[in-house]
Amino acid sequence: MLNLKFIQENPEMVIERLAVKRFDARVIVEKVIELYKRRNEAQNEAETEKAEMNRLSKEIGQLFKDGKTSEANSAKEQTVRLKEQIKSLENEFDTIDAELAQLQVLLPNLPSSLVPIGRGAEDNLIVVTGGVMPVLHEGAKPHWDLAAQYNLIDFELGVKITGAGFPVYKGYGARIQRALINFFLDQARKHGYNEVQPPYVVNEASGFGTGQLPDKEDQMYHCGLDNLYLIPTAEVPVTNIFRDVIVEAKDLPIKTTAYSACFRREAGSYGKDVRGLNRLHQFDKVEVVQIAHPDKSYDSLNEMVAYVQTLVEMLGLPYRILRLCGGDMGFTSALTYDFEVWSAAQERWLEVSSVSNFESFQATRLKLRFREEGRSKPQIAHTLNGSALALPRIVAAIYENYQTPEGIVVPKVLVPYMGGCEIIN
RNA sequence: GGAGAGAUGGCAGAGUGGUCGAUUGCGGCGGUCUUGAAAACCGUUGUACCGCGAGGUACCGGGGGUUCGAAUCCCUCUCUCUCCGCCA
Structure with missing residues (x-):
């Protein structure tokens, strides 16, 4: 705030x-x-x-x-x-x-001067385009058909157990989830992020700290008996590690990563957006979070964007990076870059990451401060986070883009994480 | 789930009605000493808000109450710990 x-x-x-x-x-x-x-x-x-x-x-x-x-x-x-x-x-x-x-709490964060003027998604600025668009064979299928054909994901079973948006991953479908999580965490560690395993359920104070509460409680699952919320992203527990904390300036930036399941009610979603893996109530994500000095937070943002870029490139997916316009940005963000990958059979771009600098907006709520060498008073720090990456749409793009008449080719970087499996058939 | 104990500064741990923002120890910072370091000794060391400033106000888990006056007494909530039970 x-x-x-x-x-x-x-x-x-x-x-x-x-x-x-x-x-x-x-x-x-x-x-x-x-x-x-x-x-x-x-x-x-x-x-x-x-x-x-x-x-x-x-x-x-x-x-x-x-x-x-x-x-x-x-x-x-x-x-x-x-x-x-x-x-x-x-x-x-x-x-x-x-x-x-x-x-x-009614006032959103101020957008940075880099933010393009615009009304909605159509006004976002494409800043980078990368990767090679795949040419699919005759009879190529969307990922939900591939998932059924190779018995990788059972959407109906999820409906039976829980409801729509809670798929059951099976066999290689389950293994590739685990492979991606491990791959992302290993990469994050190599880039200097400290790995943590946070709670998936948070209290009100944490929800307030990162900006989900008081306004967006209808987007979170709520455990009424205990007044706790299922996390919509690891950003919430990870950033709240630093609530009411004063850190040393010399320790900045503090880089933290976490895998978590994420839970979103997604009230009001419908249509082709929710088909297959496009929009789920429970999904897996590896998140990266930085606590930065106010003078350096945009360096951190650029570094995070560059880092996420390496991930989509290693996975060999065609992607583009968008700088969100004012009308499309989140309430808490000062500057946001979205990553989209090309889902070749659906023939559409899917958002797989959102990397944001919140400047002092969250830190003010969190009372997250840092102390400069000497005797100066503590100052409010800056916070940033980004998905690195969210699994479902990455999986959708991999299944669709890597499909061949013989089966789904496993991206090279994932083969070691899949016990040497090179093709799913 | 049952029973009990507790919550004080970065940490440990005193303080049961006034001079207590709070004894003391450890840690941190500065200094003396030393070629340098350690040890020893001396000093210093919370946060927020208001005020140009001098300074003022608040904070001893949260909220409320008693009192001229509360870290201290009362009520209440939350959380933590210990033991028992259950269980991954």
Whole structure:
């Protein structure tokens, strides 16, 4: 979330930048400024009275000690009125403070100056295109047919056990999942990411820290009895490792990776988007997260984009990298690059990764700070994350792009992870 | 699930109504000493908000209460630990 003082000091800039995200912030910003001022006034008055109260209390204590009971008792009478005033000022402060907190979470993050103007997906900027488009043989099939033909994924069985969007992977279909997870984790480790295994269920504070709550609870599965949420991405538990933490500047950037299953309710999705592996309620993903110095966070972002690029290239998939326009970006992001791979039988691009710099937006919520050498005060850090990578659409593209009349060829880098299997048939 | 104990600064651990933002130890930082280091000794060492500043306010798990005054007393919630039971 945006810092209140920052909003108060730069109202026009906030309104202007948020217009890029097609968000009209004027009413909220003006309200924030007004409330902020009133809150400060209440705080100042309350604190003045409290200082007086503290002074009186000490005096009364001393009077009792000295045996001057009647003087002490008359001083006590003075405190009655003070107490009332303090109480009412504090109530006012609390009320305004709560209103401010509510407004504060309504404002999205400011987009970086690199963000293209635009309304939706059609306005995203293609910054890189790579890989070779495959030429499929006659009778090539979409991945859901291939999955059935080679007995790799059983969608109906998932429906029976749980419901739509929870497929059962079988045989080589299961093995290639595990192969991809291990491949991605090994690559991340080679690029300096520390591997962790986080919880798949998080509490409210964690959901708030990364920005899923309070607004997007309908996208997460909720365990009502315990008031916990199934994670929609490992970003949530991994980034929350650093909630309420002050790190040393010399340790930045802190690079963490984790595999997790991800759970998304995907309320409102329908049509061809949900066919096969295109959109699932449970899927596997390896995530990379960085905690960065504010001066260096865009270096981190570029590094992460370059890293994800190596992954799709090693898998030999045709891909493109998009810089998301203001209208298509997420609420919490300042700059986002999406990776899409070509799914040759569906003849469509599938999003497989989203790499974002959140700047101080999440870190402000998380109270994630760093301390510079010397005695300077802690400052808010920057956070970034990216999928590296999300499995289902990668699997869909591999099945479709690598299909031959003889079977599905296993990408070279995965063969060692598949016990030497070079073709699935 | 049953019974009990507890939650204090980076960590350990005192503090049961006032001078306690909090004894002390360890760790960290600075210094003395040393060719250098260690040891020893001395000093220093939380965070947030308000204020140009001097300074003020808040924070001893969260919330509420008693009191002129609460880390300390009361209520409540959450969490942790120990033992028993169950179980991967």
